[in-house]
Amino acid sequence: MALLAAECLSRRYGRTEALKEASFVIGDRRCIALLGPNGAGKTTTLSILAGLLKPTSGKLEADGRLAADRRQWMGFLPQQPAFFGWMTGFETMVSAGQLCGLSTHEAKERAETLLKTVGLRESAHRRVSGYSGGMKQRLGLAQAVVHRPRLLLLDEPVSALDPIGRRDVLDMLAAWKKEMTVLLSTHVLHDAEQVCDELILMNKGRVVMQGDMDALRETTGRPFLKIVVEDDGPSIRWLKSLKGLPGTTIAESGTFHCHLMAEDMNALRKTVLRGALEEGVKLQAFEMARKSLEQWFIEAVRA
Numbered sequence: 107m108a109l110l111a112a113e114c115l116s117r118r119y120g121r122t123e124a125l126k127e128a129s130f131v132i133g134d135r136r137c138i139a140l141l142g143p144n145g146a147g148k149t150t151t152l153s154i155l156a157g158l159l160k161p162t163s164g165k166l167e168a169d170g171r172l173a174a175d176r177r178q179w180m181g182f183l184p185q186q187p188a189f190f191g192w193m194t195g196f197e198t199m200v201s202a203g204q205l206c207g208l209s210t211h212e213a214k215e216r217a218e219t220l221l222k223t224v225g226l227r228e229s230a231h232r233r234v235s236g237y238s239g240g241m242k243q244r245l246g247l248a249q250a251v252v253h254r255p256r257l258l259l260l261d262e263p264v265s266a267l268d269p270i271g272r273r274d275v276l277d278m279l280a281a282w283k284k285e286m287t288v289l290l291s292t293h294v295l296h297d298a299e300q301v302c303d304e305l306i307l308m309n310k311g312r313v314v315m316q317g318d319m320d321a322l323r324e325t326t327g328r329p330f331l332k333i334v335v336e337d338d339g340p341s342i343r344w345l346k347s348l349k350g351l352p353g354t355t356i357a358e359s360g361t362f363h364c365h366l367m368a369e370d371m372n373a374l375r376k377t378v379l380r381g382a383l384e385e386g387v388k389l390q391a392f393e394m395a396r397k398s399l400e401q402w403f404i405e406a407v408r409a
C-alpha cells in the first residue's frame with residue numbers, strides 16, 4: 107500500500123530545473139534510499155514531500171486515511187538542522203514533542219528515551235550551541251521521530267558523522283523501519299545498501315529508476331565472462347567472432363575485450379575456452395566476473 111505517491115513533480119529555481127517530472131511511490135513500512143550524485147534533486151524532492159517547498163507543477167497524493175496535516179504523520183531531518191543554541195538538547199526535544207501535540211509528561215518521556223537512543227544522554231542538559239555537527243545531527247534525528255511519525259524523511263542523515271556514528275545511525279534506522287517508513291537521501295551507495303529495501307535513483311532532476319534493492323543486486327550481480335586478448339590480428343578476429351555465438355549476449359565489447367553472458371555460464375566458459383585453444387588465441391584475461399552495485403551506480407549517473 108502506498109503512503110504517498112508523487113506524480114510528475116517539477117520544480118524550478120529561476121532558470122534551474124531542479125526537478126523534472128519526477129514520479130515515484132512511497133510504500134508503507136519500507137526503508138527507501140533516495141540516491142543520486144550532488145545536485146540530482148534529492149533535497150528539493152524531500153523539501154516538497156515535507157511541505158516546505160511547493161512544486162512548480164505535479165502533485166502529491168497521500169493515503170486518504172492519513173490526516174490532512176502532513177506534520178502529524180511525517181518527521182523531517184533537514185541536511186543542516188537548525189536549533190535554538192540557548193536551549194539544551196532535552197529542552198529542544200520536549201518543545202518539539204509539545205509542538206507535535208504530545209503532553210508535557212509524554213514529551214519528557216520521549217525526550218529521555220530518544221536522547222539515550224541517539225547517544226546524547228550525557229549531553230542532554232548541555233546547551234545545543236556547544237554541540238558538534240555530529241551531535242546536532244543525532245539531536246535532529248531524535249527530534250524528527252519524537253511524535254512517532256508514519257513517514258520519516260531524512261536528508262543526508264549520516265553525512266556529519268564519523269564511522270562509528272554512521273554505524274549507530276544505520277542500526278537505529280534498521281530498528282525504526284519496523285515501525286515507520288523511512289526515506290533517506292544519500293549519495294553514498296554503501297550506506298543505502300546497509301539499511302534500505304528499495305531505492306529511488308535520481309540524476310539531473312529526473313527519477314532514473316525505482317526498484318527493489320535485492321532485485322537490483324541480483325540483476326547487476328549476474329555473472330559474465332570477461333575475455334581480454336592481446337594486440338594480435340587473429341586473436342582480435344576471434345574475439346569479434348564471439349558475437350555470433352548462439353544463446354549468448356554481449357554485455358560490453360571493445361577492440362581487445364568483451365563481456366559475454368548466457369543462461370548456462372559453465373557451458374559458455376567451456377565453449378569459449380575450447381575455441382580459444384583451437385585457434386591459438388593469445389588470451390590476456392579469461393575470468394568469470396560480476397558487476398558490483400557501485401559500478402552500476404556510476405554507469406547509471408554517467409548516462
Ligand SMILES: Nc1ncnc2c1ncn2[C@@H]1O[C@H](COP(=O)(O)OP(=O)(O)OP(=O)(O)O)[C@@H](O)[C@H]1O
Binds near residue numbers: 123149
Ligand atoms: N534555492 C535554490 N536556488 C537556486 N537553485 C537551487 C536552489 N536549491 C537547489 N538549487 C539547484 O537545484 C539543483 C538540485 O539541488 P538539490 O539540492 O535538490 O540537489 P541534491 O541532490 O540534494 O544535491 P546534494 O547531494 O549536493 O545535496 C541543483 O542544480 C541546485 O544548484
